[in-house]
Amino acid sequence: MRNKNKNKKKLVISLITVLVFSIGCLVMINQNNKVTTTAMFIKVLKKEFSEDYKDQWIIAHNSSDNRVHEIKIKIKDKMVWNLIEEEREYFIVYEGTEKTGYKLSQIGYINDKKKLS
Numbered sequence: 001m002r003n004k005n006k007n008k009k010k011l012v013i014s015l016i017t018v019l020v021f022s023i024g025c026l027v028m029i030n031q032n033n034k035v036t037t038t039a040m041f042i043k044v045l046k047k048e049f050s051e052d053y054k055d056q057w058i059i060a061h062n063s064s065d066n067r068v069h070e071i072k073i074k075i076k077d078k079m080v081w082n083l084i085e086e087e088r089e090y091f092i093v094y095e096g097t098e099k100t101g102y103k104l105s106q107i108g109y110i111n112d113k114k115k116l117s
Contacts, residue, residue, distance in 0.1 A: 034097065035096060036095065036097065037095040040091075041064050041090070041091055042063055043060060044060045044084055044085065045058075045059045045086065046058065047081065047084060047086055055074065056075050056081040057081075058073050058084060059071070060073060063089050071094075071102060074102065076104070080104070080107065088109075090109060091107070092105075092106065093106040
């Protein structure tokens with residue numbers, strides 16, 4: 001009986017150790033892949049697209065900051081990309097990481113009295 005109890009304790013301790021280690025690894029992996037959502041006023045510097053026309057993006061910078069730090073933001077919808085104008089300011093929301101890249105979530109003109117709410 002004592003051997004069975006010892007074996008059960010060893011098994012339980014081993015399972016708990018593996019579980020704690022696995023959870024720790026998952027937490028570490030998720031810390032490195034956190035997606036951020038950012039809202040800001042931007043000025044579009046350039047509009048670009050891939051050679052196969054499947055991907056399109058804008059190069060922009062925070063128009064509220066005097067320093068120009070360019071950000072590449074991918075645009076999923078070609079019609080949205082077509083409506084964006086270079087050298088114009090927009091209010092945008094984008095998400096992603098520096099590692100994986102940023103994707104546009106929302107965009108709006110600044111002081112556009114004709115827009116629908």
